[in-house]
Amino acid sequence: MRYMVAEKDKTTAVFLVNGETAINLTKLLPEIGTDLMGLINAPGALLLLEDEIKNAQKIAVSDLIPALPIERPGKVICLGLNYIDHVKEGGYEIPTYPAL
Incomplete structure (x- = not known):
């Protein structure tokens, strides 16, 4: 199982x-x-819905349009040295561990 944010019938x-x-x-x-x-801020919420989830209407994933998983993230961190091509192009040493 996994989570997905998506649009169905113009509703996210x-x-x-x-x-x-x-x-x-x-x-x-x-x-x-x-x-x-x-969902992250309500970690026990799904446990309360166990029976409802089992009996809920199933929707084909192919009918869903993927949407942003988190609308307003607090921070976005871009990592460049984790990409070997970028490291080689820049003349850097390949790191042994990802660096921030």
């Missing part, structure tokens, strides 16, 4: 994906909102 929601089908978690638990931060 958090989905629980299992194989080729998904369940709309935002519909079952509106307080999580429409991105993964709501």
Whole structure:
């Protein structure tokens, strides 16, 4: 299983994906909102929904349009030295461990 934020019928929601089908978690638990931060901030919420998840309507993943997993991330860190081609082009030594 994995989580996915996607659009279905012009509405964005958090989905629980299992194989080729998904369940709309935002519909079952509106307080999580429409991105993964709501789910991250409510770690025990899914345990309360175990029966509802089992009986929820399944949607084909192919019918979903992927959306941003977190709408407003706090920070974005770009790593350049982890890419071997970039390291070689810049004349740098290949790091033994990713550096920030």
